[in-house]
Amino acid sequence: MPSYEERSTKRPDQYGKHRSVFESNKKKILATQNVCGICGKPVDKSFKFPHPLSPSIDHIVPVDKGGHPSDMSNLQLAHLCCNRFKSDKLVEKQTFDQIPETISNRVLPCLIDWKTV
Secondary structure (H helix, E strand, O other), X not given: OXXXXXXXXXXXXXXXXXXXXXXXXXXXXXXXXXXXXXXXXXXXXXXXXXXXXXXXXXXXXXXXXXXOOOOHHHEEEEEHHHHHHHOOOXXXXXXXXXXXXXXXXXXOOOOOOHHHO
């Protein structure tokens, strides 16, 4: 059994009750989605970790920013490099008369075209 310190530093989708739901939703996403939710390009599922274009699961609203760790509506397919570049960033629509609304994160620049490397 992990110590209290180890449990308190791990995210809910990596430890605890959300882990099994996250894994189940991950399988569904890998089976049904084919496009990176960040860059909008196709994801080749034949690549395996740690290849930069290997598939990964991205939290649209990061867990550290209050996003649900295992809810299907907060998960999307992404390239590993896109997911790491996005990290824990949020993209928000700028409005001054309303509460900011989270919009698509596809506006993040794609710095490296890994297919040419």
